[in-house]
Amino acid sequence: MKKALITGITGQDGSYLAELLLEKGYKVYGLRRRTSTPNFENVEQIKNEIEWISGDLADLASLIEAVRLAQPDEVYHLAAQSFVADSWPQPLATGQMTAMGVTNMLEAVRIMKPDARFYQASSSEMFGKVAEIPQKETTPFYPRSPYGVAKVYGHWITVNYRESFNMFACSGILFNHESPRRGLDFVTRKVTDAVARIKLGLQKELRMGNLDALRDWGFAGDYVKAMWLMLQQDEPDDYIIATGETHSVRELLEIAFTRVGLHYEDYVIIDPRYVRPAEVDLLLGDCSKAKAKLGWKLEVGFAELIGRMVDADLERVQRQLKSMPTVV
Numbered sequence: 001m002k003k004a005l006i007t008g009i010t011g012q013d014g015s016y017l018a019e020l021l022l023e024k025g026y027k028v029y030g031l032r033r034r035t036s037t038p039n040f041e042n043v044e045q046i047k048n049e050i051e052w053i054s055g056d057l058a059d060l061a062s063l064i065e066a067v068r069l070a071q072p073d074e075v076y077h078l079a080a081q082s083f084v085a086d087s088w089p090q091p092l093a094t095g096q097m098t099a100m101g102v103t104n105m106l107e108a109v110r111i112m113k114p115d116a117r118f119y120q121a122s123s124s125e126m127f128g129k130v131a132e133i134p135q136k137e138t139t140p141f142y143p144r145s146p147y148g149v150a151k152v153y154g155h156w157i158t159v160n161y162r163e164s165f166n167m168f169a170c171s172g173i174l175f176n177h178e179s180p181r182r183g184l185d186f187v188t189r190k191v192t193d194a195v196a197r198i199k200l201g202l203q204k205e206l207r208m209g210n211l212d213a214l215r216d217w218g219f220a221g222d223y224v225k226a227m228w229l230m231l232q233q234d235e236p237d238d239y240i241i242a243t244g245e246t247h248s249v250r251e252l253l254e255i256a257f258t259r260v261g262l263h264y265e266d267y268v269i270i271d272p273r274y275v276r277p278a279e280v281d282l283l284l285g286d287c288s289k290a291k292a293k294l295g296w297k298l299e300v301g302f303a304e305l306i307g308r309m310v311d312a313d314l315e316r317v318q319r320q321l322k323s324m325p326t327v328v
């Protein structure tokens with residue numbers, strides 16, 4: 001039985017990855033910080049199948065102990081401060097977790113289990129002010145947010161450990177990937193949640209920023225399969241995971257509102273507060289290397305993805321309404 005250690009396991013990607021590995025017969029260890037109110041919403045259905053280990057990305061000693069306990073064959077490092085907008089008001093915290101957390105995790109693996117295969121969750125936000133379209137593995141980075149800067153550090157320190165210590169360390173440069181498990185702070189989920197609430201009469205408007213921003217959006221469940229495939233190869237390497245298609249925020253709104261029979265123009269208000277201090281340019285990934293070398297493929301298209309998210313949020317909000325006490 002293979003063993004895997006996942007950081008960020010209760011997040012969107014971590015939950016889908018844990019499900020995939022359990023299906024493949026892995027023993028899955030999940031690293032989580034001790035909190036007074038742990039959130040297991042995304043992994044509730046598999047919570048008892050996971051071996052939980054306490055640890056903190058800022059505490060190297062705790063990570064060394066986690067790797068010692070798990071003795072993993074594979075380590076998937078997904079944990080980060082991953083909300084781009086929060087990285088401007090919280091640049092130090094973002095750097096501590098999203099950049100230095102990678103080094104701490106790599107050190108823990110190097111010290112306790114150097115033969116483990118390591119996956120680093122890199123990001124398309126590293127390209128920022130893009131040098132070419134579409135972006136390839138060789139495209140230079142020009143990050144436009146503290147988050148993007150931190151991710152560039154995490155990416156290159158992973159390459160450095162691979163070359164310095166001969167570790168099997170890979171980075172997946174993932175473009176935007178979404179699902180019904182995406183956090184409410186992210187634009188896709190912000191939209192689908194608002195659509196559900198507007199449809200059910202709980203919300204009257206949706207305030208948005210730049211509707212013309214273009215992103216390469218895919219389904220998180222497809223993307224975690226690529227993570228696993230990277231660690232099954234003979235040699236470690238870095239790969240872009242993307243759809244190769246772009247869609248605007250405006251198109252996202254149109255699909256989401258149409259799903260419930262509404263017109264987005266009737267509810268969306270442009271609010272300057274939601275415009276980024278420095279917007280990234282056109283993010284469009286070239287995933288031909290992943291398709292050719294990993295045999296990876298997409299299964300869920302953009303319209304289907306947004307439809308699934310709207311349906312899931314409608315069902316969730318309806319459940320919440322039914323569980324509310326009746327006022328007499």
